Structures are given as structure tokens and as C-alpha cells.
Amino acid sequence: MKNLPIFSALFFTALSLSAFAGRGGDTKQAAINNPILLPFSEQGSLCGANNDVDNIQSNGISSIYLSGRDWIYYFTAPETGEMNISLTNMYPIDPNSSLSVWENDIAQGKCIGSATYVSYAATGLMVNVTKGQSYFILVDNWPSPDCYDFTIGARYTQPNVVMAPCTNVDFESGNFTGWTGTQGSVTCGPVNAPTPNYVPGVAGLPSPQHTIMTGTGLDPCGGFPVVCPGGNFSVRMGNGQVSGNGAAQMQQTFTVSTTNSVFTYWYAAVVQDAYHLSNEQPFFRAEVLDQNGNPIPCGQYLVVGGPNIPGFSLSTTCGFQNVYYRPWTPVNVDLSAYIGQNITVRFTVGDCCYGGHYGYAYVDASCAPMQIMGNDTICFGSSTTLSAPAGSAQYLWSTGATTQNITVSPTTMTMYTCTLTSVVNSQCQTVLQDTVWVIPSPTAAFTPTGGGACGGGTFTFTNSTTGAVSYTWNFGDGSPLDNQQSPTHTYTSPGTYTVTLIASGGGSCADTVQQVVTIDSNVTAQFQNTTVCLNNPTVFTDLSQGGPGNWNWNFGEPSSGPNNVSTLQNPSHTYSSPGTYTVTLIVSDPNNNCWDTTQVQVVVNPLPVAQFVATSVCIGNTTVFTDQSTISGGSITQWNWNFGDPNSGPNNISTLQNPSHTFTAAGNYSVILTVTSNNGCQSTITLPVTVYPNPVAAFTATTVCQNTPTGFNDISTGAISWAWNFGDPSSGPANTSALQNPTHSYTSAGTFTATLIVTGQGGCQDTTSVQVTVNPLPQSNFSATTVCVGLTTAFTDLSTVSSGTITQWSWNYGDGSPVGTVQNPAHQYMNAGTYTVTLTVTSSNGCTGSFQLPVTVNPLPNPGFTSTTVCLGGSTQFTDMSTIASGTITQWAWYFGDNTASALQNPSHTYTSAGTYTVSLITTSAAGCVDSISLQITVNPLPVV
Numbered sequence: 001m002k003n004l005p006i007f008s009a010l011f012f013t014a015l016s017l018s019a020f021a022g023r024g025g026d027t028k029q030a031a032i033n034n035p036i037l038l039p040f041s042e043q044g045s046l047c048g049a050n051n052d053v054d055n056i057q058s059n060g061i062s063s064i065y066l067s068g069r070d071w072i073y074y075f076t077a078p079e080t081g082e083m084n085i086s087l088t089n090m091y092p093i094d095p096n097s098s099l100s101v102w103e104n105d106i107a108q109g110k111c112i113g114s115a116t117y118v119s120y121a122a123t124g125l126m127v128n129v130t131k132g133q134s135y136f137i138l139v140d141n142w143p144s145p146d147c148y149d150f151t152i153g154a155r156y157t158q159p160n161v162v163m164a165p166c167t168n169v170d171f172e173s174g175n176f177t178g179w180t181g182t183q184g185s186v187t188c189g190p191v192n193a194p195t196p197n198y199v200p201g202v203a204g205l206p207s208p209q210h211t212i213m214t215g216t217g218l219d220p221c222g223g224f225p226v227v228c229p230g231g232n233f234s235v236r237m238g239n240g241q242v243s244g245n246g247a248a249q250m251q252q253t254f255t256v257s258t259t260n261s262v263f264t265y266w267y268a269a270v271v272q273d274a275y276h277l278s279n280e281q282p283f284f285r286a287e288v289l290d291q292n293g294n295p296i297p298c299g300q301y302l303v304v305g306g307p308n309i310p311g312f313s314l315s316t317t318c319g320f321q322n323v324y325y326r327p328w329t330p331v332n333v334d335l336s337a338y339i340g341q342n343i344t345v346r347f348t349v350g351d352c353c354y355g356g357h358y359g360y361a362y363v364d365a366s367c368a369p370m371q372i373m374g375n376d377t378i379c380f381g382s383s384t385t386l387s388a389p390a391g392s393a394q395y396l397w398s399t400g401a402t403t404q405n406i407t408v409s410p411t412t413m414t415m416y417t418c419t420l421t422s423v424v425n426s427q428c429q430t431v432l433q434d435t436v437w438v439i440p441s442p443t444a445a446f447t448p449t450g451g452g453a454c455g456g457g458t459f460t461f462t463n464s465t466t467g468a469v470s471y472t473w474n475f476g477d478g479s480p481l482d483n484q485q486s487p488t489h490t491y492t493s494p495g496t497y498t499v500t501l502i503a504s505g506g507g508s509c510a511d512t513v514q515q516v517v518t519i520d521s522n523v524t525a526q527f528q529n530t531t532v533c534l535n536n537p538t539v540f541t542d543l544s545q546g547g548p549g550n551w552n553w554n555f556g557e558p559s560s561g562p563n564n565v566s567t568l569q570n571p572s573h574t575y576s577s578p579g580t581y582t583v584t585l586i587v588s589d590p591n592n593n594c595w596d597t598t599q600v601q602v603v604v605n606p607l608p609v610a611q612f613v614a615t616s617v618c619i620g621n622t623t624v625f626t627d628q629s630t631i632s633g634g635s636i637t638q639w640n641w642n643f644g645d646p647n648s649g650p651n652n653i654s655t656l657q658n659p660s661h662t663f664t665a666a667g668n669y670s671v672i673l674t675v676t677s678n679n680g681c682q683s684t685i686t687l688p689v690t691v692y693p694n695p696v697a698a699f700t701a702t703t704v705c706q707n708t709p710t711g712f713n714d715i716s717t718g719a720i721s722w723a724w725n726f727g728d729p730s731s732g733p734a735n736t737s738a739l740q741n742p743t744h745s746y747t748s749a750g751t752f753t754a755t756l757i758v759t760g761q762g763g764c765q766d767t768t769s770v771q772v773t774v775n776p777l778p779q780s781n782f783s784a785t786t787v788c789v790g791l792t793t794a795f796t797d798l799s800t801v802s803s804g805t806i807t808q809w810s811w812n813y814g815d816g817s818p819v820g821t822v823q824n825p826a827h828q829y830m831n832a833g834t835y836t837v838t839l840t841v842t843s844s845n846g847c848t849g850s851f852q853l854p855v856t857v858n859p860l861p862n863p864g865f866t867s868t869t870v871c872l873g874g875s876t877q878f879t880d881m882s883t884i885a886s887g888t889i890t891q892w893a894w895y896f897g898d899n900t901a902s903a904l905q906n907p908s909h910t911y912t913s914a915g916t917y918t919v920s921l922i923t924t925s926a927a928g929c930v931d932s933i934s935l936q937i938t939v940n941p942l943p944v945v
Contacts, residue, residue: 024073024137027052028106031072031136038075039155043089046071046139047147053106053138068096068143072106073152074136077129082157082293084200085113085137086124089151096142097150101127106136114190115197123187124199126157128293157182157200162253162342165260166367169252169345171233174212176205181250183209186350189279195304196279196353198247209248209349211236213362221270221318222325228266228364229328237284237349238360241318243272247350250363254345256338260367263288263299263345264332264391267363270315271305273322274357281305282352282359286424288333289344296343298428299333305352305359328362331423332391334430336370372418372434379441379509383409386416386434394421413437442467444503444513446486457519458490461499468503468511475499494519495547496590518590523548525587525598533681534607537572540583549590556581556602578606578633605679606632612673614689618764619666623689627657629675638676643689644669666693692762695719699756701772705847709743710772712754719758727752727772749776749802776802778843780851788858788929789832797823799841799849808842814855832859832885858927859885865921865933871940872914880905882923891924897937914941 023042025031026049046069053070077083087099100114112135113127129135141148167178184201206212213226213234220241227234237248254260269284281304288299303309305324312324335343349361374386387405388395395404398417408416415435422428445464450457463471463486473482475489476497482489491497496518504510523546530539542551553566555573563573575581581602588595608631615624629636641654647664654661663669669691674684695718702711714722724737726744734744746752755769778801785794799806811820813827814835820827829835835857840850864881882889894902896909897917911917917939922932 024071026050026071028072028136031074035074036154038078041151041153043151044071045147045149046141053140068141069147070138070140072136072138077131077133077135079156080131082126082128084124084126084155084157086153086199087150091149092145095145095148097123098140099123099125100138102136102138104134106138115187125197162255165254165257167254169365169367170231171212171235171364172231174233179205179250179252181205181210181248183207184247185245186247186353188353191279193279194302195283195285196350198249198348198350200249208239209237209246210250219270221315221323222268222327224268224327226362231364234362234364236360236362237347240360241358243351243356243358245351245353245355249346249348251344251346253342255342256335256340258339259369261336261339262332262368262370262389263335264330264389265363265365266328266330267361268326268328269303269361270323270325271303271359272357273305273307273324274352276352278304280353282357283350284359284361285348287346289346290338291342296333298422298425301331301424305357329423330391332389334370372432376434377437377439379439380411381441383407384436388418388420388432391423392420393423408436410436410438439509440467440505441509442503442505442511444501444511446501448499448515448517458488459517460488462486465503467505470504472502491519522546522594523587523589523596525585525596527585527600529600529602531603533605534578537574538602538604539572540570542569544587548587550588550592552586554584556583575604578604605634605681607681608636608675608677608683610673610675610683610685614671616690616762618692618694618762620694622660622662623691624660625658631677634678636675637678640674642672644671663691666691692764693718693760694764695758695760695766697756697758697766697768699770701754701770703773705775705845706749706777709745710774711743712741714740716758718760721759723757725755727754746774749774775804775845775847777847778806778841778849780839780841780849782839782851782853784837784853784855786856788927789829789860792826792828793855793857794826795824801843804844806841807844810840812838829857832857858887858925858929860929860931861889861923861925863921863923863931863933867919867937869938872942875908875910876937876939877908878906884925887925887927889923890926893922895920911939914939
């Protein structure tokens with residue numbers, strides 16, 4: 001079972017409730033003993049009832065839910081008509097209910113209607129009953145749930161009122177006059193039923209389900225007009241794209257006559273496919289019923305929601321909801337067999353019985369005789385259009401044509417037939433006949449004779465018509481009509497007259513012929529002309545009096561050759577040069593009996609010659625325009641300039657003689673000058689004006705160290721020449737350059753303003769300046785100690801830089817040892833000598849400077865000496881033998897080993913006792929370098945005597 005929302009029960013407000021309750025019974029006999037009276041409504045329940053009626057089938061009705069508890073109601077129909085039987089307020093919601101109506105008996109009688117499914121706690125059905133006939137209403141169910149409560153209602157539907165034939169069937173009164181209807185709901189129909197059941201509700205029109213449509217609106221799903229084409233009003237049944245289980249019905253009953261024996265209705269329908277069975281789907285139904293409520297053959301139409309409906313299309317705007325639509329479609333119904341009877345036209349529309357999908361329709365209608373319309377009596381040689389009634393699916397004429405209307409031109413009496421095939425059933429056909437009668441036509445003819453010249457005259461009209469019985473003459477001068485066969489008529493005024501003869505034969509057939517007669521008159525030549533500018537045609541308008549028929553013009557310009565004359569009434573002539581010309585016009589009457597001449601001076605004004613010059617400028621500058629236009633006669637009074645620069649807005653035009661204009665962009669412009677003379681003559685010239693683009697100066701420069709060339713890189717656009725000023729006047733002629741990408745060596749460090757002037761097309765220039773930096777070189781300098789070999793030489797950095805800082809030091813000691821990188825290093829030389837030491841320093845700007853200084857490493861003296869070997873008491877002589885590689889030895893220090901010393905270079909010393917002594921010599925060079933040596937000497941003892 002479906003889990004459906006609970007909806008409020010539908011009550012019939014037009015229903016007059018019975019004053020008693022508890023009618024009917026658990027058995028057929030109990031129901032007969034306790035009948036109901038119509039209209040009837042009360043609350044009931046199956047929960048106290050038994051299962052007295054079980055599964056049965058009758059009259060082709062499928063087995064309904066009859067295996068559970070049941071309750072029976074009995075009544076005798078007081079009137080013949082349509083009734084609505086309904087169950088509402090069922091609880092529990094969505095029981096497997098069964099509602100059926102039986103004629104005479106249950107099971108053995110005739111089941112005239114049943115409903116086996118419930119939606120939204122309600123179900124119902126419509127049945128037709130006959131006055132005096134007995135009926136049983138059976139409420140039953142499937143035993144799950146075991147029972148349910150309900151409210152039952154039984155009443156006649158809204159009674160039909162027989163209207164005057166086709167009263168407001170087209171709704172053109174803008175209301176529902178002539179129609180009756182109800183708004184209601186739908187419940188799911190029996191299995192295999194074509195549609196859900198319609199359950200009437202509130203009667204009366206209009207209603208939320210019945211809307212008069214007017215205006216030019218379009219249906220949102222189908223895109224077709226909401227009003228039937230050709231009318232001002234139509235009706236929409238249903239509430240549009242609003243889902244629910246709403247429904248509507250509308251009908252009219254009228255008497256069929258020969259004037260309305262074809263009923264044509266137009267419908268446009270929109271139905272949503274709910275993917276349900278047909279007894280659950282949205283639908284639209286059209287019915288035509290006879291006076292007994294029986295369907296008239298070929299008058300029924302039904303569409304149920306779903307795909308592949310003939311004539312329906314999937315909506316492109318509501319298609320995602322599986323909505324199908326059919327635009328306005330006519331359907332005619334042949335009622336010829338029902339003339340004198342009352343028939344009922346009924347339209348019904350409903351949503352899906354589960355309330356989730358919608359259906360609605362638009363309707364309109366008309367009545368007409370069931371006959372071929374058109375003129376069926378024509379004259380020989382004429383044609384007539386025959387029209388069959390609208391609203392058939394197919395038309396087949398005896399001529400083979402398949403259109404609703406045909407045009408025929410028979411030469412003799414001819415019968416035409418048309419077979420109409422119904423829209424709703426191709427087996428339904430109607431054959432109509434019409435006879436077209438052909439009447440011979442007369443041939444009108446006459447000959448005028450007589451007339452006069454320059455005043456007036458009398459004409460005789462000789463009639464030579466054949467096949468006519470009467471004549472009507474119109475002489476074209478306002479005189480009374482004449483019915484003589486061959487009349488005579490006198491014209492009192494000159495002129496041209498159209499004489500008309502209408503010759504009439506049998507019936508309405510006639511023939512007409514016309515001829516023109518002319519009465520000459522005295523003529524007066526007169527004309528006017530346009531005053532034009534050169535190269536324009538002068539137009540001459542004849543104003544001559546007296547009705548001339550001949551014109552001879554001479555334009556006073558012999559040089560134009562044959563074009564100098566004309567015989568037209570209103571000619572034109574284009575003069576080859578400006579000036580004043582004498583134009584002559586000679587006019588005469590049509591018979592050349594009366595003449596007159598006139599002359600007029602005609603002026604042709606000269607054209608100005610437009611000319612100007614303009615300055616060519618660079619963008620941003622003003623272009624000056626100088627007018628150089630001329631004219632041979634008169635003066636130039638107006639100047640209209642179009643500068644071809646629409647982006648400049650209102651400034652794009654000017655009326656000054658010598659304007660100026662600032663163009664919005666560089667480029668080539670077509671400038672138009674139109675000059676106008678005091679006579680309104682104009683001349684136009686278009687000349688090109690160039691506005692040159694400004695170049696854009698730009699460059700980059702390298703940042704270098706002093707004495708290194710600075711490189712300049714041009715990145716300008718639109719330049720064709722370059723003028724550089726490096727901002728270094730001390731460099732003389734080298735301070736400027738015309739190269740695109742030059743270099744320049746600045747003579748000193750510092751910041752310089754370099755300027756570039758570029759020149760583009762038209763001499764347009766741009767200037768830019770850039771600050772160029774030349775970093776100073778550091779001044780490398782240092783000091784070093786002078787040492788003796790074997791000692792460390794100390795280096796002290798004395799370098800400076802005027803901007804930035806010194807960040808790197810590179811020492812080359814000149815002895816092949818690795819380079820030193822500290823600022824103040826120390827270095828020990830292995831050998832004495834003079835070394836060239838180089839210090840290279842690098843600044844924070846990457847600039848370098850070098851300095852060389854000789855560094856001396858003094859040699860040590862090489863001490864040595866000799867001594868004499870003496871006997872005690874003798875003087876030992878010491879001889880200095882010391883040497884030095886460079887320099888001189890300047891000091892000697894002798895230590896004799898007996899605690900005595902000497903500073904002489906070659907001392908002598910007398911020891912006081914014999915023995916061996918260690919003598920040391922310390923030598924010092926002039927550079928202060930010191931070395932020493934120690935030697936053993938011997939002092940021999942004296943012998944002992």
C-alpha cells in the first residue's frame with residue numbers, strides 16, 4: 001500500500017443532508033427495509049458488519065474487493081439522471097475499499113458502476129439511473145484492514161437546463177452564460193478503467209477549476225495561445241501546473257436544429273505522465289451525449305497522460321516533469337441525425353488520483369449548419385470558393401482536393417461532394433453535397449461618334465452589346481444615369497470623360513465596358529520649376545489651364561543637344577553648368593487645335609568646391625584644419641566637419657570654418673568636410689589626416705665600477721632615432737651618442753643623470769632620464785714590518801673606499817705561498833730577500849683595487865772567528881771571520897769563557913790560567929739581525945821546570 005498524505009475530506013456543499021442516520025443494513029433485505037432518500041449523506045462503518053457478499057463478477061465488471069465486511073444501501077430513483085456516489089473521510093486511511101452500484105439485485109442484477117481503489121481517504125463514481133428503478137449501493141472491502149469508517153454521499157449531479165441553441169458556446173460574452181459545471185476531485189478508477197473517477201464537488205461557474213481566459217498570453221508548458229485563435233475568450237479547465245487530485249466538469253444542453261447541426265469544439269490539452277495505470281493518470285475527456293445520456297457516435301474524445309499520445313508533443317519547458325501537450329485542435333461533430341433533439345456537450349479534466357501530477361485543458365466551441373458554405377450561383381467565367389465545416393481530420397472533395405476550402409470555376413452546373421473524416425475516429429465520416437449553378441454573361445460594347453473642338457459637343461453612343469436585357473450608362477460628367485440602348489449626350493464643358501456602359505443579363509450577371517471621350521478647350525500655358533544646384537535635375541511641373549493634351553518644352557540649353565527639348569507633361573532637365581536659362585513651354589489641346597506659349601527664367605546655382613588642409617601632429621596635440629573651399633557665385637555659409645573620431649563624442653563634429661580637433665588615438669583618420677552655399681548647394685570632400693603615435697622612451701643601464709664602460713640598453717617603443725646625454729659633461733664629445741644601445745666610460749665615480757630622447761614617426765618625441773651609478777674603486781694600501789729571516793712579517797691593511805665598504809682582501813706575498821684573505825695577516829718568509837707583496841681589495845659594490853709594496857726580510861749574520869793557541873801568559877788573538885749575505889755587521893760581542901767580554905771586532909785576550917775555554921761571538925748586522933757561534937780554545941800551561 002502507498003504511504004499517502006492525508007487530505008481534507010471533500011464535502012458537497014450543494015448537498016442537503018438527510019435528517020436521519022443509520023440507514024441501510026448488513027443484508028440485502030435489511031437494506032430494503034431501511035431505504036435511503038436522495039439526496040443522502042451519513043457517517044457509517046464496516047466495523048460492526050459481516051461479510052454477506054463475497055467475490056462475484058457481473059456484466060464484465062472485474063472482481064472487486066468483496067471478501068471483507070460489507071454494508072448495503074437501497075433506494076428507488078425518483079428521477080432519471082446522473083448520480084454521484086462517494087465515500088469520504090475513510091479511516092484508517094487508504095483501505096482496500098470497494099464501492100459498487102447494482103440495478104434490481106446484488107450479484108444477480110446489473111452492476112452499473114464500481115470503484116475498487118482509494119486515494120486520500122476518498123473514492124467515488126458516477127452512474128446513470130432511471131426513474132422508478134431500484135438500486136443497491138454496496139460498500140465492501142478486502143479484509144485488510146478488517147474494517148474502516150466512512151462518510152457516504154449519494155445525490156444527483158447538477159441538473160441540465162436546455163439552452164437556446166448554442167448559447168455562448170464560444171464564451172465570447174466573456175462569462176459562463178449557458179454553461180453549467182462543477183469543481184470536484186478524482187479517485188482511482190476500477191482496474192483497467194480508461195480514467196480515474198470524477199467526483200463532483202461544488203457546483204457553479206466560475207470556480208478555481210474553471211477560468212475565463214483572455215489576452216495574448218501563452219501556455220507555459222505548450223507555448224500555444226491561452227485563447228483559441230480568432231476569438232477573444234476561451235476557458236481553461238483545471239488549475240494549471242498545480243498538482244493534487246483536483247478535477248472539473250462543464251456542460252451545456254441545447255436543441256439541435258438545421259442551423260447548428262455541426263457542433264465544433266476546439267481544445268488544447270496538457271497532461272503529465274504519472275507513470276501510473278490509465279485508471280490513475282491525469283486526463284481530458286470531451287463527450288457529446290444524446291437526450292438519454294448515451295454517447296453520440298464520433299463525438300467522444302479522451303486523452304490520458306503518458307508518452308506517445310497521437311498529436312501530443314513533449315514540453316520543452318515543462319518536459320523534465322514528463323509533460324505532454326497538444327495545441328489548439330478543432331473537432332466537429334455531425335448532429336444532423338439529432339435535429340429536434342436535446343444533446344449535451346460535456347468536458348471533464350482531472351489530475352492524477354494520487355495527487356502528484358496534473359492535467360488541464362483549454363476549450364472553445366461554435367455551432368454552424370452541417371453544409372458546404374459558399375456562393376453556389378455564379379456567372380459564366382467566374383469562380384467561387386466552397387468551404388466545408390472546420391474541425392475534421394481529413395477532407396476529400398470530388399475534385400480530389402484535400403483542403404477544407406476549394407475554389408472552382410465550372411462552366412456548367414456542377415455538383416461537388418466532400419467527405420469529412422472525424423478527428424476522434426477515422427471510421428466516422430460525413431458526406432456533404434453542393435451544386436454550383438452557372439449563368440451566361442452578356443458582352444458589353446459600344447461606339448462613340450461626334451464631339452467638338454475648343455468648347456463643347458454632342459456624342460452619339462451606338463450600343464453593340466450581345467446577351468443583355470438592360471443597360472445603364474454613366475457619361476462621366478455627373479449627369480443622371482441613362483437606361484436607353486443607344487443614347488445621345490451633350491457635354492457642356494471641355495474635358496476628358498470616361499463613359500461607362502453596364503450591360504445586365506439574367507440573374508446578377510453583367511458586363512462593363514468603358515471608353516474615354518474628349519472635348520477640346522482653349523488652353524493657357526503655365527508652369528513652375530524647382531531652383532536647384534548644379535548636377536541636380538530641374539523639375540518642371542505643368543500648371544497649364546484648359547486641359548491641354550500636348551506639351552513642347554525648350555530648356556534654353558542648346559549645348560545639351562536632343563535633351564534640350566521634351567514633350568512630357570512634367571519633365572526634368574539636368575543643366576551642364578550653372579547660370580540663368582530661358583525655358584519655353586508651348587501647350588495645345590489633345591487635338592492640337594488650341595495653343596499657348598509661356599517663358600520662365602530658370603536659375604541653376606553653382607556648387608561650392610570643398611577643400612581643406614590639416615596639420616599632421618603627434619597624439620595629444622591639436623590638429624588645425626584650414627578651410628580652402630571656393631564657389632564661383634554666391635558664398636559659402638555653412639561648414640560641417642566630421643573628424644572620423646567617434647570616440648571623441650560630440651567633439652567629433654564641428655560647424656566652424658577653421659576648427660581644431662584633438663584626436664583620441666593615433667592613426668589615420670578620414671575627415672569629411674561638407675560645405676553649403678547661401679543657395680543650399682553642397683559639396684563634400686574626404687581627406688586623410690594622420691595623427692602620429694608618441695614613442696615611449698625607456699632604457700636600462702648597467703651599474704659599473706669606475707673605469708668600466710656603462711652599457712645602455714634601449715627598451716623604447718615606436719622610436720626610429722635616439723639622442724643620449726650621459727650626464728658627464730667632463731667627458732666632452734663622448735657625453736652624447738646617437739646609437740640605439742651605446743656605452744659610456746665615466747671619468748669619475750658617482751651618480752649621473754642619463755637622458756634619452758627618442759623620436760618616432762612624424763617627429764614625435766619622448767624623453768626619459770635614469771640615474772646611473774658608477775661605483776668608486778677602493779684605494780688599496782698597506783704597511784709591513786721589516787724583519788730578519790726566521791721572524792714573522794706583520795701586514796697592516798691601510799686600504800680605503802669613498803663609498804661602500806671593503807669586504808674582501810687578497811694578499812700575494814711574492815714568495816709563491818698561498819694567497820692570504822684576512823685583513824691584517826702575518827707571514828713568515830723562509831729566506832731573506834726583498835719580496836713584492838700585492839694586496840687586492842674588493843668593495844661591497846664589487847669594485848677592486850690593487851697595491852704593491854716591496855717587503856724586506858734581512859739575512860742573519862754568519863758569525864765565525866779564528867784564534868791563536870798560546871801558552872799561559874800569552875795573549876790569544878781572535879780574528880773575526882763573520883760574514884753576512886747583505887748589509888754589514890756592525891756589532892760584535894765576545895764572551896771569552898772566563899767571565900770577560902769584548903766589543904771589538906778582532907780582540908785579543910790573555911787568560912790567567914791554562915785550560916780549555918768556550919769562546920762565544922755574537923754578531924749584529926746593521927739591520928739588527930743577530931747570530932752567534934761558540935768555539936773551544938786552548939791555553940796551554942807552561943811547563944814545570
